[in-house]
């Protein structure tokens with residue numbers, strides 16, 4: 415085979431090799447090459463969470479050379495451009511962006527999707543198609559020629575529905591005219607909110623492990639992300655003690671996410687009350703990402719915005735991607751006190767203008783009539799959760815019961831492997847993709863995230879393969895089913 419594929423002096427591909435030597439697009443990387451590159455870039459510590467120096471500037475950013483002004487007084491940026499090799503466009507990239515890694519989750523997903531027979535427990539996206547009535551609402555909007563911009567804040571009908579939905583399910587009442595903004599998912603809501611509130615150098619507390627975009631989104635605002643570690647011994651619950659230990663002068667906001675990606679943790683009303691008192695004492699604005707709130711399996715979800723005194727210092731961020739299986743519609747919203755929402759609106763006006771009208775019409779249908787479909791999907795997630803958690807524990811990988819969202823977070827360090835090595839080896843040997851816990855922060859070390867937003871059949875097959883992988887490690891202390 416090697417001989418058949420070897421290049422000929424005339425550069426032609428031998429006829430016998432043509433079937434296998436399909437021309438690859440320029441820049442094509444084999445799945446394993448991508449995997450190796452990803453692994454070496456992410457080994458040991460999470461690069462999503464850039465190490466920070468004492469003065470708050472990420473290490474990687476500090477290491478970047480800052481061009482000094484030259485004798486002729488040419489501005490540093492211009493001098494840098496003049497000195498850089500003509501063929502290297504990377505000189506145009508801002509230092510803090512150059513220092514930022516791409517999202518590791520996507521890399522894993524890309525690798526798995528290119529491997530034949532691979533099962534991905536890697537991606538945090540519902541496997542359900544958006545419920546038909548919601549899709550139909552989008553089609554109807556198109557048929558009716560609803561193809562224009564909308565009010566920057568979003569359709570009035572949708573904001574009215576959001577206001578009623580939030581009041582009924584979470585407690586606080588928001589004025590659709592001044593306190594609600596329709597966004598392109600929680601991703602945009604979070605980005606706009608951070609850009610609206612942060613001055614360079616401000617600090618934002620967030621719990622670790624957490625959704626991969628939190629720390630980079632804060633860094634993109636030239637602000638400093640302050641991780642508040644949570645511990646597996648506490649079921650990754652955020653404690654006020656940990657908040658106190660992490661707090662520093664200059665902290666302006668606290669970013670929360672319950673139920674939590676990747677741990678599935680939820681917060682009781684009592685815990686939220688303690689966190690609320692801490693936020694009041696330290697005068698913090700709370701950004702509360704409640705995107706998984708409908709997917710709460712145990713007890714009722716409580717929003718921190720409903721705790722007395724918190725409505726005026728909370729931005730409530732929510733969206734349709736997870737509970738209504740609407741990731742592709744890219745639609746969400748932010749609610750908060752008018753004075754802050756006015757600032758968020760300004761950023762949104764200039765950056766985005768408005769969310770897609772078709773997606774807004776679909777979101778309206780989801781809010782008005784989507785509840786039964788949402789509950790049906792939630793019940794399926796719960797069944798899968800119960801199965802996968804039982805299976806992980808039976809295989810000897812300790813796994814707490816996620817109380818919300820659709821992620822299991824088993825402890826893989828019991829195998830003696832760190833989370834990256836475990837995930838890499840499992841993918842290579844049994845073609846099952848799980849995401850190393852370190853992709854979500856340093857506190858995720860020793861764990862891997864397995865999304866159960868995939869079919870029951872896939873989960874059964876994947877857990878059988880994980881069992882075979884564990885057998886191959888020949889670790890006596892692991893129990894078997």
Ligand SMILES: Cc1ncc(COP(=O)(O)O)c(C=O)c1O
Pocket residue numbers: 538598599600601602625671675703705732733734735741744745746
């Ligand atoms: C905690 C959390 N927040 C926000 C998002 C992004 O949501 P959206 O699709 O609404 O932008 C995700 C997606 O995985 C998430 O896990």
